[in-house]
Amino acid sequence: MKPRISMVSLAVQDLEKSINFYRDGLGLPMIESPPTVAFFDLNGTWLGLCERSALANDATVSPIGSGYSGFNLCHNVMTEGEVDKLMAEALEVGATEVKSPQKAHWGGYHGYFADPDGHLWEIAHNPFGWVGPKDD
Incomplete structure (x- = not known):
């Protein structure tokens, strides 16, 4: 694979x-x-x-289930300020704040929101380098 x-x-x-x-x-x-x-x-x-x-x-599985699904989606950004900005934008359009932006135990800065169905999104600044594919 x-x-x-x-x-x-x-x-x-x-x-x-x-x-x-x-x-x-x-x-x-x-x-x-x-x-x-x-x-x-x-x-x-x-x-x-x-x-x-x-x-x-x-x-071919049951649609019934709740609680933590075992994963979350993560969106990495370049600065702590971008974490705060994106979190505010998500909340403004209907997301629910799960964890306010804050220093992370691993040395970065992050927060979590849930979409309208409760899917968790982590918005993170990783000061150690990787943020994802470079935008054009």
Whole structure:
């Protein structure tokens, strides 16, 4: 297997509400998608949104579950100020603050928010180097 993740799919309760949050709120670029899903281009990876019951049915598992799902998504930025700015922008468009931006035990600076379906996003500044793919 080649070492890459081509898409992250999130199960959502209300597809239109989630599209509004990610496209209109956070400003992620939505690409042409079938009517039952939404795809966003994340500079080499896609974010996919699909109704929870449909995604669970496709995987042949139960759609019932709650609590920590065992993963979170992380968006790395260049400065602590960018962490604060992005957190404020996310909260303004409907995210729920889970952990306010603060110094991290590993030496960086980060905070967490949850999207309308409770998916956790970490916004982090890593002073040790890697922030992700370089923007054009």
